Amino acid sequence: MTDRETSPTRLTLIQRPRRNRKSDWSRRLVRENTLDVSDLIWPVFLTEGDGRRDPVGSMPGVFRLSIDLAVQSIVEAAALGVPAVALFPNTDPTLRDETASVALDPENLVCRACRAIKAAAPEIGVITDVALDPYTSHGHDGILRGDEIVNDETVAVLAQQAVTQARAGSDIIAPSDMMDGRVGAIRAALDAAGFQNVQIMSYAAKYASAFYGPFRDAIGTNKTLRGDKRAYQMDPANTDEALREVALDLEQGADMVMVKPGMPYLDIIHRVAETFHAPTFAYQVSGEYAMIMAAARNGWLDEERAMMESLLAFKRAGAAGVLTYFAPRAAALLRE
Helix, strand or coil, rough: CHHHHCCCCCCCCCHHHHHHHHHHHHHHCCCCCCCHHHHEEEEECCCCCCEEEECCCCCCCCEECHHHHHHHCCCCCCCCCCCCCCCCCCCCHHHHHHHCCHHHHHCHHHHHHHHHHHHHCCCCCEEECCCCCCCECCCCCCEEEEEEEEEHHHHHHHHHHHHHHHHHHHCEEEECCCCCHHHHHHHHHHHCCCCCCCCEEEEEEECHHHHHHHHHHCCCCCCCCCCCCCCEEECCCCCCHHHHHHHHHCCCCCEEEEEEHHHHHHHHHHHHHHHHHEEEEEEHHHHHHHHHHHHHHCCCCCCHHHHHHHHHHHHHHCCCCCCCCHHHHHHHHHHH
16 A cells, blocks of 8 residues: 555645634634624514413414513513514404504503503613504405505504504604505604604515414414405515615605515515615514424424524624514523
8 A cells, every 4th residue: 555545635725714614713703794682673472461471372482471571571681682672462353443443542552562661671672563454353454445455545544653652652663564655654744743753664675475474373363364465565576676665765764674574585685785775674574483493393403503593694684683583582692
């Protein structure tokens, strides 16, 4: 046997990228993107009552919380450094009607929660969803006339809803309805009511996605929704349309924009962030969360690693932050 046959092969390489990966300290030193607690927004589902912690069956580890328990959990999240929460109500079915009248009630579930949260944890931002689907008997985001969700009539109600929420203490109004012109109408209504400093985070590119199913379970609209939302939410095939929608919302006064869903639309997040250089957020929606949790509970994925990797992907795509049901758990890990 010759020396050539017994000695290891040596390549003559000047560039060896693996050198930068050889140890933890070196990997951290050259890391291009990082995830921080300040990047996390926690969506919280609300329900009526006291001491209620109702599990969402399709979202393992997620609960609908009564206001008292929501406040307690949000105080804990604030202590971890989570900067903001987003509120979503499961409205009593007996209060839902064709015109979403309870959306304008200053004593509705979201408004009462806003006041309680700001009293207990004034340092955390409160984001409220402006859309009518949690309040309508038909499950749509707007006013239904015949078979059509009427745009302009809906926008008038959304503007009133936004002012109602601002009066309750909402810091950021987040219209998720995808009606044309709603950002401008909401900005004008807020300013006229003296809420010039209340921000708008627009769901600017919200797609008609199959990934919303567990969310609709959580807010109780899966059984009430008549038809689908493709007449106003975006076609998943389109990308340029997302840029047009974002441009319109920024022109009308949006302070921040959002892409929803998140992981299946990383290309949209990247295009929006690169094109507009405006604060761009991603929503890691219920279906994305449910897939990770289901796979992890079947032993197919490392839950913790998959959770953190998925969140980092949004930062890599250019997101300024992420709405995620993982927020408290991720925050605890990032603080360790």
